[in-house]
Amino acid sequence: MAERSRSAKRIAIIPGDGIGKEVIPEAVKVLKAAAAAGGRELALTEFDWGADRYLRDGTTLPADAPEMFRRDFDAILLGALGDPRVPGNQHGSDILIGLRFKLDLYVNARPCELFDRRLTPLKDRTEKDINFIVFRENTEGLYSGVGGFFKKGTADEIATQEDINTRKGVERIIRYAFEFARGRGLKRVCMSDKSNALAFGHDLWQRVFTEVRREYTEIESSHMYIDNLLMQMMRDPSQFQVIVTCNLFGDIASDLGAGLIGGLGLAPSGNIHPGEVSLFEPVHGSAPDIAGKNIANPMGAVLAAGMMCAYLGWTAEAQNIEKAVRAAIREGKTTADIGGPLGTRQVGDWLANRVASS
Numbered sequence: 001m002a003e004r005s006r007s008a009k010r011i012a013i014i015p016g017d018g019i020g021k022e023v024i025p026e027a028v029k030v031l032k033a034a035a036a037a038g039g040r041e042l043a044l045t046e047f048d049w050g051a052d053r054y055l056r057d058g059t060t061l062p063a064d065a066p067e068m069f070r071r072d073f074d075a076i077l078l079g080a081l082g083d084p085r086v087p088g089n090q091h092g093s094d095i096l097i098g099l100r101f102k103l104d105l106y107v108n109a110r111p112c113e114l115f116d117r118r119l120t121p122l123k124d125r126t127e128k129d130i131n132f133i134v135f136r137e138n139t140e141g142l143y144s145g146v147g148g149f150f151k152k153g154t155a156d157e158i159a160t161q162e163d164i165n166t167r168k169g170v171e172r173i174i175r176y177a178f179e180f181a182r183g184r185g186l187k188r189v190c191m192s193d194k195s196n197a198l199a200f201g202h203d204l205w206q207r208v209f210t211e212v213r214r215e216y217t218e219i220e221s222s223h224m225y226i227d228n229l230l231m232q233m234m235r236d237p238s239q240f241q242v243i244v245t246c247n248l249f250g251d252i253a254s255d256l257g258a259g260l261i262g263g264l265g266l267a268p269s270g271n272i273h274p275g276e277v278s279l280f281e282p283v284h285g286s287a288p289d290i291a292g293k294n295i296a297n298p299m300g301a302v303l304a305a306g307m308m309c310a311y312l313g314w315t316a317e318a319q320n321i322e323k324a325v326r327a328a329i330r331e332g333k334t335t336a337d338i339g340g341p342l343g344t345r346q347v348g349d350w351l352a353n354r355v356a357s358s
């Protein structure tokens with residue numbers, strides 16, 4: 001914890017692959033401008049982990065990396081990992097899933113706030129209707145990597161993928177969601193599972209939720225099956241403030257949430273272990289279809305850098321970054337995915353200038 005309170009924040013930068021290599025330099029530009037404007041000190045170290053490095057020398061996540069991040073860094077800013085030259089995305093899952101698991105980043109926080117009503121595909125919905133956060137359990141569930149093949153490649157092939165739910169894992173993410181709501185004065189927490197069909201793992205979610213919610217009587221807590229949740233998010237997103245769910249459902253629900261606020265290009269996320277080194281990234285992937293064309297929206301990455309500032313206690317810098325993004329959207333200084341005429345670098349420049357002058 002003492003490490004977290006140092007004045008210069010030590011940030012590891014992993015641009016990764018595809019549009020990660022385009023959006024992260026813009027996020028860093030804006031982060032540097034915000035730090036300078038606030039008289040803050042940054043110590044940035046870049047890591048070239050990604051498909052190029054993997055194809056060159058086989059490096060994915062070095063064995064000592066988790067320990068190094070815990071010891072030498074306050075936070076990690078990551079772009080995206082994924083490249084068509086690496087079928088199965090071995091390096092991506094080693095690096096990203098590896099960091100999530102080995103740093104025990106059990107909270108995946110994905111805010112879905114509509115900055116401008118012109119960006120939502122929902123008819124007659126405005127900024128006040130869409131402002132919620134999805135907390136996705138980030139270290140277990142169907143992403144645990146437990147399973148295997150039997151008779152692979154034959155007509156009799158069997159593939160298993162185990163859904164791991166632990167008492168500790170379920171309880172800490174549900175508790176985190178309630179604590180977040182309490183800390184922000186929010187009134188509603190909705191837990192989503194599929195306990196009507198997944199009789200064991202999600203029965204555990206039900207029992208833990210029933211227990212934990214009793215400690216937060218001032219918060220209105222509800223439950224929805226995941227299929228209903230997705231339908232309700234579309235039908236009336238204003239009913240949600242905090243959603244908490246398992247790894248797979250959180251992945252899906254937060255992409256739908258991103259769709260409600262203007263698309264993947266705008267959505268940030270934090271992979272957090274409270275009080276420890278944590279990782280921030282845009283929700284989108286490496287998007288090879290648009291990589292290298294200077295058309296990717298850098299705002300998801302920029303807002304992820306803003307979330308990182310907030311996590312590190314740089315509240316004014318976080319607000320400065322978010323205000324700049326809101327202003328850019330209002331003034332049409334955006335990439336084409338949200339209707340603007342600018343390229344990735346031009347949006348980054350505009351945001352950095354705005355942040356510097358505020």
Ligand code: ATP
Nearest residue numbers: 082264265284285286287288289290296297298337
């Ligand atoms: P992953 O599996 O890594 O999450 P994915 O297959 O879901 O990745 P993405 O790489 O996130 O896919 O991209 C999906 C599509 O969304 C892309 O093809 C691209 O058209 C669009 N997209 C994603 N990110 C952006 C962005 N920053 N700016 C503009 N369009 C984007």
